[in-house]
Amino acid sequence: MSLRRIVGALAAGALLALGSTDVASAAPAPVALGSAGAFAVLAATTVTSAETVAGASTVNGDLGVSPGTAVTGFPPATLNGALHAGDGPAASAHTDLATAYADAAGRSSATTITADIGGTTLDPGVYQAAAASIAITGTLTLDAQGDPNAVFILRAGSTLITAAGSQVILANGAQACNVFWSVGSSATLGASSVLTGTILATTSITVGDGVTVAGRTLARDAAVTLGSQDTVTAPQCIGPLSNTAPAIAPFTARLTGLDQTVHTTLGAWSVTDARGTDAGYTVTVTATEPTVNGSLTAAGTDGSITLTPSTATPASGQSATTGPVAASARTLSTKPVTIDDAPAGTGQGEWDFAADPSGNPSLAIVIPGNASAGAYSSTLTFTTAPLVP
Amino acid sequence: MTMRPSTTINTHRRAGALALIVALALAAPAAAPAAVTRPASASSPTFSLSPVSSTGALRLHGAPGQVLEGAVRVHNLTSHPVTVVLQPADIQTAGNGSANFVTTALTQNGGRWLRIDAPSVRLTAHAARKVAFTVSIPATAGGASHYAGVVAIDQADLTAATAQKTNRKQGFTIYRINRLALPITIRIPGPLTRSVSLRSVKLTVNPVASLMLGLAPAGTVLIQGATLHLQVLRGTRTIFKYESTLGQLFPNTGLNYRVLWHGTPTPGSYHVLGVFRPQGAPSINIDQTVKFTAANASELKRITPPAPGAPTSSIPVWVWIALVLAAALLAALALAVWRLKRRGPPAASVV
Numbered sequence: 054m055s056l057r058r059i060v061g062a063l064a065a066g067a068l069l070a071l072g073s074t075d076v077a078s079a080a081p082a083p084v085a086l087g088s089a090g091a092f093a094v095l096a097a098t099t100v101t102s103a104e105t106v107a108g109a110s111t112v113n114g115d116l117g118v119s120p121g122t123a124v125t126g127f128p129p130a131t132l133n134g135a136l137h138a139g140d141g142p143a144a145s146a147h148t149d150l151a152t153a154y155a156d157a158a159g160r161s162s163a164t165t166i167t168a169d170i171g172g173t174t175l176d177p178g179v180y181q182a183a184a185a186s187i188a189i190t191g192t193l194t195l196d197a198q199g200d201p202n203a204v205f206i207l208r209a210g211s212t213l214i215t216a217a218g219s220q221v222i223l224a225n226g227a228q229a230c231n232v233f234w235s236v237g238s239s240a241t242l243g244a245s246s247v248l249t250g251t252i253l254a255t256t257s258i259t260v261g262d263g264v265t266v267a268g269r270t271l272a273r274d275a276a277v278t279l280g281s282q283d284t285v286t287a288p289q290c291i292g293p294l295s296n297t298a299p300a301i302a303p304f305t306a307r308l309t310g311l312d313q314t315v316h317t318t319l320g321a322w323s324v325t326d327a328r329g330t331d332a333g334y335t336v337t338v339t340a341t342e343p344t345v346n347g348s349l350t351a352a353g354t355d356g357s358i359t360l361t362p363s364t365a366t367p368a369s370g371q372s373a374t375t376g377p378v379a380a381s382a383r384t385l386s387t388k389p390v391t392i393d394d395a396p397a398g399t400g401q402g403e404w405d406f407a408a409d410p411s412g413n414p415s416l417a418i419v420i421p422g423n424a425s426a427g428a429y430s431s432t433l434t435f436t437t438a439p440l441v442p
Numbered sequence: 443m444t445m446r447p448s449t450t451i452n453t454h455r456r457a458g459a460l461a462l463i464v465a466l467a468l469a470a471p472a473a474a475p476a477a478v479t480r481p482a483s484a485s486s487p488t489f490s491l492s493p494v495s496s497t498g499a500l501r502l503h504g505a506p507g508q509v510l511e512g513a514v515r516v517h518n519l520t521s522h523p524v525t526v527v528l529q530p531a532d533i534q535t536a537g538n539g540s541a542n543f544v545t546t547a548l549t550q551n552g553g554r555w556l557r558i559d560a561p562s563v564r565l566t567a568h569a570a571r572k573v574a575f576t577v578s579i580p581a582t583a584g585g586a587s588h589y590a591g592v593v594a595i596d597q598a599d600l601t602a603a604t605a606q607k608t609n610r611k612q613g614f615t616i617y618r619i620n621r622l623a624l625p626i627t628i629r630i631p632g633p634l635t636r637s638v639s640l641r642s643v644k645l646t647v648n649p650v651a652s653l654m655l656g657l658a659p660a661g662t663v664l665i666q667g668a669t670l671h672l673q674v675l676r677g678t679r680t681i682f683k684y685e686s687t688l689g690q691l692f693p694n695t696g697l698n699y700r701v702l703w704h705g706t707p708t709p710g711s712y713h714v715l716g717v718f719r720p721q722g723a724p725s726i727n728i729d730q731t732v733k734f735t736a737a738n739a740s741e742l743k744r745i746t747p748p749a750p751g752a753p754t755s756s757i758p759v760w761v762w763i764a765l766v767l768a769a770a771l772l773a774a775l776a777l778a779v780w781r782l783k784r785r786g787p788p789a790a791s792v793v
Binding site: 082198199200201202225226292293294295296297298299300301303304305306312315317323325328330332335337357358359380381382383384386388389390391394396416418420426427428429430431432433434435436437438439440441442 | 486487489490491492493494495498499501513515517519533536537538539540541542543568570572589591593603612613614615616617618619620621622623624625627650664667689690697698700702744
């Protein structure tokens with residue numbers, strides 16, 4: 054390495070160090086629900102849907118009881134999910150619920166909140182009621198400040214009681230899947246209220262009429278009782294758009310004095326669109342001008358690289374239907390070309406691009422006949438970006 | 443690239459040498475492909491880049507002279523520290539449509555207006571950080587949708603590529619860098635118009651024979667996509683037809699759209715007919731003549747590589763020659779054995 058290179062590298066490192074911000078600390082992690090996460094309603098003794106006024110309730114997600122087996126009121130209440138009454142999955146979920154409650158109740162560094170948190174706005178974090186109970190009268194806003202991964206854990210030593218017509222609403226990207234209510238005894242949700250998040254109660258949960266729960270009602274030791282016209286929906290979390298780029302193995306070629314094409318394989322790579330917006334994305338590729346021993350002008354640098362993108366397949370464990378569409382063979386240059394295109398309405402979920410099979414390489418490199426001996430290099434840059442709305 | 447002259451095989455060597463070649467030839471194919479290895483599965487993403495926005499997109503509204511604020515969130519997806527480099531970008535149009543995030547020599551509107559608070563962020567395991575940015579709209583900016591972008595790269599990718607570039611081992615190395623990008627739309631009140639013009643249609647040969655359509659999106663807002671239908675004729679004979687779709691086209695950023703030629707062109711004139719239909723903008727009828735000269739043909743012949751599927755240089759020519767010779771030798775041996783057997787044992791002598 055020449056002195057100039059060393060000085061340059063040191064200067065770049067110093068600049069980077071100066072420009073780099075402080076190490077960010079980790080925000081509260083979500084409470085791991087384990088197998089209980091599939092349940093919208095889970096109780097230890099009984100689950101009851103009591104239709105006191107006209108209109109049945111609806112549960113979107115699994116419903117379980119363990120170690121008890123009693124489930125009443127389904128129908129007329131509607132269950133859009135599996136029923137597990139005293140079976141293995143219910144027992145497993147019950148065990149995981151106990152673990153999850155212990156996790157939420159045991160989190161340290163909690164901020165103290167007033168007894169009635171209606172009319173307030175909370176930032177992400179762990180909160181502990183100053184009194185034994187948490188009450189909500191009016192509207193509680195949970196503000197994620199733009200972070201879809203923001204977690205809210207609210208702990209009550211004894212009860213959670215929401216007033217009739219009260220609401221817990223989400224702001225700035227907060228997600229119901231990241232809100233947890235840790236309740237030391239029982240939760241009671243007032244009529245026509247809206248509660249967001251997962252209730253982890255040690256004893257029972259009673260839901261008034263016309264309540265909407267964007268979350269779960271999970272009671273460790275006793276019953277869950279629903280009223281009329283309630284809706285309980287187990288939430289789904291959304292994530293970011295992320296990707297990997299394929300590995301490209303170095304290779305050698307033997308000069309023949311003629312133009313020739315050599316091939317090499319791409320490794321596996323993937324794109325994951327967990328945004329849940331169906332907004333689409335693209336993957337583009339550029340290639341830098343090849344260099345020989347670091348020179349852009351040496352004989353042999355006027356070759357080309359052609360990429361034949363492989364077809365996307367849905368990752369195992371996802372049932373997405375329409376994936377990104379691979380482009381036909383593209384000659385790469387400093388101007389990017391789109392190799393995979395997921396128009397709006399497609400490409401959601403994780404999509405895998407398998408490594409090239411043996412004998413079917415997807416990168417073709419044209420080496421000119423006048424190429425010089427030496428170390429050739431080029432850089433391919435893969436860019437994944439959402440479509441501009 | 444290992445540069446050695448091709449080996450010429452003298453086919454008139456003695457039998458002992460031939461046997462040696464047979465042995466080498468049989469061994470060579472097994473050794474040749476060893477130059478390329480491939481990972482078994484994709485690695486996991488190291489970070490994500492998300493807009494800090496209740497709508498899931500970065501759309502800012504402002505007026506000339508105003509400074510707008512926004513933020514992105516960088517999230518470490520691994521259980522070890524990660525440093526993510528953040529760069530402002532212009533958005534241009536990629537070669538076949540879609541956003542091209544350009545981070546060097548910013549010349550377009552949006553990228554130059556953008557200032558990111560931190561050029562890089564170091565994140566502990568699973569940590570996330572919000573990074574603010576500002577967009578300073580010049581007083582002279584026109585009413586339109588302007589576009590910029592934030593590009594994020596794992597510092598480890600850049601470091602690896604830089605370190606490897608100092609490697610002087612002979613051979614061909616292709617590095618890869620993985621980027622995530624977020625577009626920012628900056629809306630300044632004014633009429634929204636869309637248009638595209640066709641600047642040129644050319645037949646190019648380098649690096650492969652292609653029709654190159656020079657397209658110039660204009661107007662004040664992006665075009666969400668376009669379709670292209672082409673027919674290439676020689677006289678009245680159709681040489682090939684082509685249909686394709688293009689991604690998003692950004693105003694005031696030209697693109698050269700490449701249509702790979704089907705087969706090999708020969709000197710003469712070709713008639714290119716077709717229609718380009720951008721969404722929300724007037725269609726363009728294409729009716730052009732392109733010429734392919736003898737000089738073009740000569741250049742194409744010079745640079746055209748062997749067709750895909752042909753033997754690649756990973757197995758040298760001499761190996762193929764040796765294989766042929768080995769096969770011939772085996773055939774000769776088999777023939778000799780067959781003749782000996784056919785002749786049978788020598789007749790018994792009678793005393």
